[in-house]
Amino acid sequence: MADRVIETRVQTAPFDAGAECAALVRDGIVGAVVSFTGHVRGSAGDVLELQHYPGMTEGQIAAIADEAARRWDLTGGLVIHRHGPLPVGAPIVLVAVASRHRGDAFRAAEFLIDWLKVKAPFWKKEGDRWVEAQAADDAAAAGWQ
Amino acid sequence: MADRVIETRVQTAPFDAGAECAALVRDGIVGAVVSFTGHVRGSAGDVLELQHYPGMTEGQIAAIADEAARRWDLTGGLVIHRHGPLPVGAPIVLVAVASRHRGDAFRAAEFLIDWLKVKAPFWKKEGDRWVEAQAADDAAAAGWQ
Amino acid sequence: MQLRLLYFAWVREALGRGEEVRDFPSGVTTIADVLSALSQYDERYAGAFAAPERLRFALDQVYAGPETPIRDGGELGIFPPVTGG
């Protein structure tokens, strides 16, 4: 993935969003970094289990990342999506995008998370209940077509 | 400012964007954190000097932050704007917003930086040249009216 | 016609397995045909696949509708709508 504008990772480990964003700033050409982190909501003690489709996950996220790099003028970026058990408050996903001008980074970051929501093959289980997909997510992704 | 939804700071010191964003996630109600950092562009060795209007700066940023908190459903946020001399690559400004649902955080973060650009009384000097204001920034801010 | 089948989320739990390799007769040519064939083998499949509009499919890790033709040696993922991010 070294030659991709936007790097992608699927992992169980936590990530350091600040360090990852700082690493996107180099060469004096980056004027803006926009990041999104998604977090586990719920009550203290709840645990979210994130299952995914190994192989397909990486392929889908890379395809979405490449599409973002095609659509906007970006200098770099990173998508990290975690799986496995995650406590309330834990970061699930990081989308970070760097660009010369801030509009590109804002557009690309929101596009990436909107599409990840409907394309990346992850399934959330809260306690013993599988989370239902939301029509709002389909609508958000459709807005980018 | 403790009772503000979005905290504001004006300082010369650097900031730790990752730690600031992580501090916005609490209580299991925060689903999304969106952050924007603006960085000094230029060639290696260049220094940007940021002058500001003490007092008015704090007032303007607080007014913009309060307006964002009125417009969107936010659980917290933070704006940090630096002044003084800054080397190429250095972070100038941090806008971080936390919300239940990601749309609010994306909208509020972009609103905050678009309005800071045209309302916060800062002036950038690159070498011995004062940076000219850009019509694109006025247009971006006007889009939120 | 041999397929590697992968199941996720509540589909996996309903079937009691995450993965299997199965052979299908020559009349089975689409994803929808696979669902019908599996539903005839076993009550658990019949239950999990009773409402196919609640299912999504990926053929060789690419999203595919129920009328998509399968290929021998292919990989078919069967799962509910995704909820990541």
Place this chain on the structure above:
Amino acid sequence: MQLRLLYFAWVREALGRGEEVRDFPSGVTTIADVLSALSQYDERYAGAFAAPERLRFALDQVYAGPETPIRDGGELGIFPPVTGG
């Protein structure tokens, strides 16, 4: 009519000062009047204020147009369009 005047960016450099307190005669009632009065005192003011469309103003730290009335004891900031963020 006394005003505290604050200058920023190239205005500060052109005037060689960042801040001063000045008294104005009673005919000076708006920001535009202040600019005219200062421009008559000194060539540097005349130069810095020659193109008022390049300037922005804040009265008591709130943005204000050139026709805004001033108040005794007020604070008037004079500066180019802002370039922060």
